[in-house]
């Protein structure tokens with residue numbers, strides 16, 4: 001083997017070979033911690049205020065929407081369902097589905113992007129999260145919204161993203177009532193965040209001034225918190 | 230461009246620095262990208278074949294994302310500055326249409342080789358810039374929707390713009406593997422070990 005072949009072999013073979021195998025995988029979290037604060041700030045800046053352009057209703061891709069669940073599929077009794085809103089609000093709420101349906105209805109045809117890499121265009125409709133928070137007389141001290149789900153999934157959002165006009169508490173998907181697997185009777189849906197931010201089976205909203213120790217089911221294991229698109 | 234002089238002058242320091250740093254950061258981007266690939270293979274989805282651990286970086290999806298998005302800024306900054314300086318100060322060295330003509334018509338083998346060499350390394354820079362653009366279209370599909378929507382070109386064929394985008398972004402890796410092999414072979418034939426030394430730090 002001459003030098004030229006040796007060089008080619010070395011390059012072709014070793015390209016990324018040893019990167020993960022060595023101690024580097026153990027450094028992943030440190031790399032994330034060092035760079036995420038800047039990335040998240042840029043994401044928040046980019047997110048701005050304006051709405052994201054929507055897709056046409058005929059562009060929905062029902063087959064592309066995969067179902068992820070960390071703890072099975074809770075089946076909530078619609079008659080006994082209540083959406084609790086508490087924390088830094090002037091008027092804590094406990095809304096039944098009729099009260100939710102009585103709020104102004106909005107829809108959004110958006111691309112749902114999963115952190116795993118797949119995406120699907122979905123048409124969601126329901127009420128604006130902002131309308132629910134305002135109905136509860138959101139305090140100016142509020143900075144974050146913590147979201148509890150019936151399957152004990154947990155999320156936290158920054159207030160600006162929660163108040164975004166396309167952030168919905170959805171009760172319908174692709175023109176039909178929300179199926180249980182997709183979060184019935186009420187779930188979060190917004191075009192500005194990755195899929196894991198969009199809790200299904202939402203039962204409680206808590207407004208707080210600061211983020212606590214727990215930031216989210218996946219975030220606490222190492223995924224990015226802001227997760228903006 | 231056979232080198233008769235024993236002393237091959239070094240390329241400028243900044244050229245060598247950008248060139249070397251690019252290689253390191255590119256390896257990180259490729260290996261962490263392949264880790265992300267494994268969470269949901271572009272080909273085959275959940276049932277698709279995954280890339281062996283040997284070629285991945287991060288250990289799991291969140292780790293791969295830590296590296297990919299941790300290094301994207303360094304990668305973009307290095308590539309952007311390198312391209313700007315190259316265009317401003319060393320434009321003669323970049324491939325151009327004349328090289329294509331020489332490749333087809335020149336009677337001199339060394340001339341043809343040099344033209345191929347220039348075309349190959351210039352193409353690499355274009356592929357890398359494209360990986361950056363397609364990457365941006367995937368991290369920010371809501372904010373940079375205009376970028377993402379450019380990938381709707383395959384919709385008439387039944388391929389969604391998201392899938393076209395993922396395939397385009399992934400294609401950086403096979404394209405770069407082929408080009409780097411060609412680049413190393415051509416550098417070797419054009420200038421041998423002396424040129425390699427002149428280009429290393």
Ligand code: HEM
Nearest residue numbers: 117258259262263265266301360361364365367368395401
């Ligand atoms: C600034 C530059 C870059 C950005 C912003 C970027 C962004 C991204 C994003 C957002 C993903 C996730 C895609 C998904 O969820 O499917 C991804 C995946 C990936 N990236 Fe990059 N990337 C960049 C550069 C690169 C480079 C230079 C390479 C390779 C040499 C690369 C290789 C990959 C691969 C192989 C994947 C997995 C493909 C997939 O699952 O869709 N990336 N990148």
Ligand code: HEM
Nearest residue numbers: 244248252255319322350351353354409413416424425428
């Ligand atoms: C990974 C991606 C790579 C890219 C994008 C790249 C790109 C380039 C570019 C643009 C030049 C011209 C620089 C100038 O004249 O200002 C160059 C020159 C050179 N590269 Fe690379 N390169 C890569 C990898 C490599 C590797 C792995 C080697 C060797 C092991 C190598 C060896 C050389 C040599 C010897 C030259 C000098 C060639 C000459 O001046 O004619 N490159 N490269």
